[in-house]
Amino acid sequence: MGKIQVLSEQIANRIAAGEVVERPASIVKELVENSLDAKASAITVSILDGGIREIRVTDNGEGIAEEDMPLTILKHATSKIYKLQDLDRIYSMGFRGEALASIAAVSMLSIKSRVRESEAGTELCAKGGKIEHIRQAGLPEGTSVIVENLFYNTPARLKFLKKPGSEAAAISDIVSRLILARPDISLRYTANGKSIYHSPGSGELLDAICAVNGQQMRSQLIPVDYQINQIHVSGYIGAPDFTYKTQKNGSLFINQRYIRSDVIQTAILRAYGERLLRGSFPFYTLHLNMDLSDVDVNVHPNKLTVHFSDENAVEYAVINAVSDALAKQHSPIVSQFQSSERNVSYEQLKMAEELPKPEEVPNLEFDSNFPVQEKPSSEEDWRMPSDSELEEGIEEILRLTAEQQNKGPFEINAPSEISVAAPPKDFSLALEHADQKHTENQPDGWFFYFASSGVLRRYTSVARQ
Incomplete structure (x- = not known):
């Protein structure tokens, strides 16, 4: 037998x-x-x-x-x-x-x-x-x-x-x-x-969060509402100083289904970055809504594990959603910048990630005629650069950046002032690469944001014809 x-x-x-x-x-x-x-x-x-x-x-x-x-x-x-x-x-x-x-x-x-x-x-x-x-x-x-x-x-x-x-x-x-x-x-x-x-x-x-965790949560949470392509991320995250010793206080939902995902959890921690102390973990309750065909819940009988058709796109969506929410809390200017960049493709996000890191950029020889502000001998000697000095400096940064990226020659447009609720008073400069689609034939270019004396200006570059 x-x-x-x-x-x-x-x-x-x-x-x-x-x-x-x-x-x-x-x-x-x-x-x-x-x-x-x-x-x-x-x-x-x-x-x-x-x-x-x-x-x-x-x-x-x-x-x-x-x-x-x-x-x-x-x-x-x-x-x-x-x-x-x-x-x-x-x-x-x-x-x-x-x-x-x-x-x-x-x-x-x-x-x-x-x-x-x-x-x-x-x-x-x-x-x-x-x-x-x-x-x-x-x-x-x-x-x-x-x-x-x-x-x-x-x-x-x-x-x-x-x-x-x-x-x-x-x-x-x-x-x-x-x-x-x-x-x-x-x-x-x-x-x-x-x-x-x-x-x-x-x-x-x-x-619902307060029904589970108590009414005191209302003052500790930051709202999240972010749309990128077909992925919508919404919910609440804890302030960076409102943390726990374990990762058990995070909840993730895909199309209203509770799931567990190391990819998303890691993306959230990446977005917080150095805002968190070592060994501390944030509170979060995040809902991701996406097309049903882009997520497979038929992986395990417990239905807690899912597979995404484009895991990288989900990761980028979560990183940007959490980063955007944190920026809105701490800097209304940064949040305004980010809000205009939501409907970008995954390829654009990936391109931004592949830009050379500061330590990877070789030392560059600057033109000796380039105006450089001498180090002030005292606080009284320090002054903000004039608009003309600023534009000359930005043009030089633009030229060097274009060379690093193998781009053609660029020229800078006249700046436009941006009205914000609380512009910074200290000098700040931000450089971002983006697809310029404001005019029909405008190619890839760069955004420059410069804030001084409570005024925020935006500079854009275009290719020289």
């Missing part, structure tokens, strides 16, 4: 359940996401003993029709995708048709639901993945799922669960992410009868 045998359905179901049902928190996540897919506007989550004894999720969503109830705990039965192409543009939170089947396989499960059009609801009870009964019942519109005695039939899995307090903390964490994912949903969470979270469902992300 051969050694290879086909596993029984019961064993296969329990093995498969391990991919979806890792612990009580993963059950809460799956059930709340089902409620969101059912277009619920109010969801209640309650647990007993860390969710090991009981998990109850109730919503006011569309409900489950009586004829669909037997299919709810069958593997790969779903109402969310119908054809292979649907996997390329997944709009729902769930789509595998595995959650309820996996939960039912390792618990005592009860599903109570009524659709709006029906006068009576339907109740299903299952134990270890087998349906015990389905019957009609008087129920309110919506769905209530009760999971009891988790892992009662898999002692090895039960043994490796943590203490109820630790499991409850994990549930609190995932519920907080779900609140931040959907600030438009009223979500109430209780543990052992004690209220933990209550998000009002106002639709304002800041209200």
Whole structure:
């Protein structure tokens, strides 16, 4: 007799359940996401003993029709995708048709639901993945799922669960992410009868953040709102002096789905740069909205890992979004510069990154006739350069920069003054490369920003014909 045998359905179901049902928190996540897919506007989550004894999720969503109830705990039965192409543009939170089947396989499960059009609801009870009964019942519109005695039939899995307090903390964490994912949903969470979270469902992300972290957060956060091509980044980040010792206080969402991404997390830290002390990490709650076809959520059953079609573009979008928000807080002038450069291509951003770093630029021999301000002997001797001196200096910088970039000869346009809320009083000069598209045939050029005596001027260069 051969050694290879086909596993029984019961064993296969329990093995498969391990991919979806890792612990009580993963059950809460799956059930709340089902409620969101059912277009619920109010969801209640309650647990007993860390969710090991009981998990109850109730919503006011569309409900489950009586004829669909037997299919709810069958593997790969779903109402969310119908054809292979649907996997390329997944709009729902769930789509595998595995959650309820996996939960039912390792618990005592009860599903109570009524659709709006029906006068009576339907109740299903299952134990270890087998349906015990389905019957009609008087129920309110919506769905209530009760999971009891988790892992009662898999002692090895039960043994490796943590203490109820630790499991409850994990549930609190995932519920907080779900609140931040959907600030438009009223979500109430209780543990052992004690209220933990209550998000009002106002639709304002800041209200959701405060529902999770407390009202004191309002004075610590910086808004983020940045659009670059097809990627929109929005949310809130913490001020540079408002930090934590761990990275657990950051939340990322792609198209309202909570995810984890080392790429985005690293991009955020790069944007903060030296503003953060070593060993400190910022608070952030960021939503990225992009075309569904540009992100693949069908990577792992837990749906926390995603793949991007253009990872570099996402990274640049996040870096610029966070940098822009930080600049707006500390320098309204810099933010004005950046706001005019939002709709640029990834190629332009990459080109800017490839410009030579200061330490890579060779020493340049300046013309001895070039006017240079001598080092002042005292503060009284120091003076701001005149406009003519400034223009001569900028022209020389322009010439040298063009040589480094193998560009043709350039000339500088007359400066235009820029009105800002609070221009700097100290001397400052910024040089940026950009695509000039203000006139039809204007080629690549350079922006120069010069601020002095409370006046900000912008210089632009064009190629000499």
